[in-house]
Amino acid sequence: MAGKISPSMMCVDFRRLEESVRAMEQAGVEYLHFDIMDGHFVPNFTLGPDFISCVREMTNIPFDYHLMVERPELLLSVFDIRKGDIVTVHQEASIHLQRTLQQIRDMGARPSVALNPATPVYALDEVMDDLELVLIMTVNPGFAGQKLVPSTIRKIAGLKERLRAGGHSHVEIEVDGNVSWDNAAKMRHAGADIFVAGTSSVFRKDEDIQALLAKFRSCIA
Numbered sequence: 001m002a003g004k005i006s007p008s009m010m011c012v013d014f015r016r017l018e019e020s021v022r023a024m025e026q027a028g029v030e031y032l033h034f035d036i037m038d039g040h041f042v043p044n045f046t047l048g049p050d051f052i053s054c055v056r057e058m059t060n061i062p063f064d065y066h067l068m069v070e071r072p073e074l075l076l077s078v079f080d081i082r083k084g085d086i087v088t089v090h091q092e093a094s095i096h097l098q099r100t101l102q103q104i105r106d107m108g109a110r111p112s113v114a115l116n117p118a119t120p121v122y123a124l125d126e127v128m129d130d131l132e133l134v135l136i137m138t139v140n141p142g143f144a145g146q147k148l149v150p151s152t153i154r155k156i157a158g159l160k161e162r163l164r165a166g167g168h169s170h171v172e173i174e175v176d177g178n179v180s181w182d183n184a185a186k187m188r189h190a191g192a193d194i195f196v197a198g199t200s201s202v203f204r205k206d207e208d209i210q211a212l213l214a215k216f217r218s219c220i221a
């Protein structure tokens, strides 16, 4: 299956929000990625429920919620989560992870777990039946515009093999952080399925998002 694109909404020029959403629709992106940061789990604050609801009124593209918050299970109800959306929580942030994933599934969304660069893939062995995606953080989460942690490319390939060997090949692998043109191709080769496109590729000042998204698609074909 061809790679899917999930543009990072924290990287959009907010002055041109609606225009940017239209360009992403035109480019046929599969998801919109929302980075939600609480100032505790990561040292930054970003998008909240009001902003996300505003985008919801603009488009029917499925949403990809990336919750970089402590105790994400307590915040799920503040978001307008719809059937088919991806909801990602961090393995490092949810104590009763299996229950949290069940909660997400009960909302009709696609349960997903993110792993920081330092967290090994085997940390998910016991919840493999409860998730539909794994998000491999290819930078330490918190900020756009960081440099790739090189070992994460190997980690993607390791996860792919582990999914295959364990009979979980249907689980999709998403990658997030410094997904540049070059890195996107390497991540694709290692087995990634969904790519978060941010400042490293499609969100560049005064450049045409639609053309950059088309170029991005060719890197992950």
Ligand code: DX5
Binding pocket: 008, 010, 011, 033, 035, 066, 139, 140, 141, 142, 143, 144, 145, 146, 176, 177, 178, 179, 180, 196, 197, 198, 199, 200, 201
């Ligand atoms: C990192 C964020 C990413 C980031 C990706 O914490 O989750 O979504 O915006 O964009 P770049 O390409 O700037 O790394």
Ligand code: ZN
Binding pocket: 033, 034, 035, 066, 176, 196
């Ligand atoms: Zn993200």
